[in-house]
Amino acid sequence: MREEEQRRTSQPSDLDAPDLRLVLDRLHEGFQVVDRNFRYVYLNDAAVVHARREREALLGRSMIEAYPGIDRTPLFDLLRRCQATGERAELQNEFEYPDGQRALFELRVQPTGGGLAILSIDITERQQLQAQLRQAQKLEAIGRLASGVAHDFNNLLTVIGGFADLAKGELPAGAPAAAHLEEALRAVDRAAELTRKLLALAREAPSRPQGIDLNDLIAGLLQVLPRLVDESCEIATRLAPDLWPIEADPGGLEQLLLNLAVNARDAMPRGGRLRIETSNQTLAEPVRMRWGRPIAAGDYVLLAVSDSGTGIAPEHLERIFDPFFTTKPPGQGTGLGLSVCMGIAEQAGGYINVYSEPGQGTTFRVYLPRREAGASRPEIRPAGEPRAGDERIAVVEDDPQLRGLMVSVLGRAGYRVTEVEGGPAAAATLARLARLDLLVTDVVMPGVTGPALAELLRRERPRLPVLFVSGYPGSAIAERHLLAEGETLLEKPFGSERLLAAVRALLDG
Ligand SMILES: Nc1ncnc2c1ncn2[C@@H]1O[C@H](COP(=O)(O)OP(=O)(O)OP(=O)(O)O)[C@@H](O)[C@H]1O
Ligand SMILES: [Mg+2]
Structure with a gap:
């Protein structure tokens, strides 16, 4: 002691x-x-x-x-x-x-x-990480909800659009009802776009990444942009020559740019200037952002979209990427635009950063990783002229309305169609057919899945072409290993043209 x-x-x-x-x-x-x-x-x-x-x-x-x-x-x-x-x-x-x-x-x-x-x-950093985690959890919950609803919703849209399409075809030319159906079809398109947004939010939108020259993509969009923004709004571009290629889904990138441009337009009700710039950027070390995660060091293609509009209030800055955050009056904004943009950028391995001075304007900077040389992913996409044939096609789908629609579309095109509800008996029923040229089947069904059914039928007919249709987005299916490599998938909602094109391509392939 x-x-x-x-x-x-x-x-x-x-x-x-x-x-x-x-x-x-x-x-x-x-x-x-x-x-x-x-x-x-x-x-x-x-x-x-x-x-x-x-x-x-x-x-x-x-x-x-x-x-x-x-x-x-x-x-x-x-x-x-x-x-x-x-x-x-x-x-x-x-x-x-x-x-x-x-x-x-x-x-x-x-x-x-x-x-x-x-x-x-x-504890600034610790708190930022916690905020990030909360945000990620929130997005995940919304994502799960969205993809759950989107599946059923896509089925319904396919049915509504499909039958409206068929009805339109049955009307004599110039019938007034045709214009009404046309309106209904346009609404279906808009609804499909909304599901796409929700799925993009869930990071599950079908993404088809490929090598892209961002400057080319912008050049294409510049043809439609002036129609989108007001005349009093000047559009200026500064595109870096020799821009590095990136790897991204072109449809997604277009949507990203359009969302940013529409936001810029809305922020400049009395006109102003919209600037779109691209450049190559090398980050020697990770860049810390005021919000969200840091950007890793590396080579990036930088896309900057600036406006001379109202700017964003500091207290809103932290929330603008939140789904459903909007300062626009009801009916004018869903508040999904920027969260979808962030989803698209992240899907391409990138990130978005915002800088805004109230009263001066706003700049969104999108960092997209440079594409590594040699990287490429082939894509499967149904192509070919929809030419009617007389082949025998089996349609397996548990949703009776959707099945009815596919049968009608294929039948009207001249195919001989056998419809089956699915379930354990489907394989036996189809095996009895004397001739079968193509199987069109849902992927996820109660009883027996589409891929399992295809496998059973291919024991007797090894070369049987199969068109899988699904309301689940492509990436999710690949993740669940439901579909083998090289199989063709048609995502719902699809119109009759896409169905016919896919069917023809498989029959001719
Ligand atoms: N360029 C900008 N200038 C000023 N404010 C902006 C700008 N971009 C976004 N904001 C603010 O961020 C909010 C969220 O934008 P976001 O695009 O996510 O949704 P929205 O435009 O309100 O609705 P939606 O895009 O779904 O129609 C906007 O309501 C607006 O307050
Ligand atoms: Mg918006």
Whole structure:
């Protein structure tokens, strides 16, 4: 016991004041001491970094002199209370630097008799990570909901659109009802676009990445953009020559650009300037963003879309990428535009960053990773002129309306069609057919799945072509390994033309 006591009392001589300072300066935590008048007596290096002031500018001064107005803050109330009661306290405090940057600190205040010792821990990053995690969880939940609904919804849309299409074909030319059906079909297209948005949000939209020259894509869009924005809006471009190729889904990228352009237009009700710029960028080290995850080091193609519009209020900036966040009146904005953009950029391995000055305008920067040489992915896409034939086609689909539609479309084109509801008996029924040239089947069905059915039938007819139709997006199916490589998938909703084209291509292939 005596030895122990000796060691304790001998400590100060082992570690003298200069040593102690060195130790304190190595701490990650800021450590500062103020006297009973809140005058700075000591600050370690981390505290100086946290304060972003010279040590000399603080030492000997009171907190009120150093930070005018601080005595009216809740933080200072707490410090006063600690002084008065001698009790320790903790709190989180957001600090705004003169340049507008913010940092979040956890402060631990310990009364020392004569004054206060304050430990400060920078938790900005930790908090950002937590916010990111919450955001990711939120998106995941919405994604699951969206893809669940989208599946059923796509079935219904295919049926509605398909029958409207058929009905239109049965009307004599110039019949007034044809125009009505035309309207209905347009609404179906819009609804299909909405499901696509929801699925993009769920990161499950069918994506067909391929090598792309972003400048070419922009050049194509420039033909439609003027129709989208007002005449009072000037469109300027600066496209870097020798832009690196990227790997992305062209449809997705077009949508991304259009969403940004539409937002820019909406922000400039009285006209202004929309700028679209591209450039090659090499990031030597990861770039920290104010929100979201950092961008990894590497080569990027940078797409910048700027406007001279209203700008975005600072309190909205953090939320604009949230699904359903909108400042537009009901009926004018769904608030999905930017979250879809972010989904598309992330699907291509990229990221979006925003800079905005209220009253001055806004710039969205989209970072898309440079495509590595030699990377390529072949795609399967039904092609060919829909030419009617007299082949025998079996249609297997558990949804009676959808099945009825496919049978009608194929029947009208001249094919001989056998329809089956699916289930365990389907294989036996189809095996009895004397002739079978093509199987059209749903992928996910109760009882027996499309791929399993195809496999059973191919035991007798090894070369039987199969067209799989599915309301599940292509990527999700690939993930679930439901479809073998090289199989053809037709995603719902599809119109009669796409169905006929896919069927013909398989029969002729
Ligand atoms: N260029 C911009 N200038 C000013 N504010 C913008 C700009 N782009 C987006 N915003 C703000 O971000 C919000 C969200 O944008 P987002 O595109 O996600 O949805 P939306 O445009 O409101 O609706 P939607 O795109 O679904 O029709 C907008 O309501 C607007 O407040
Ligand atoms: Mg929008």
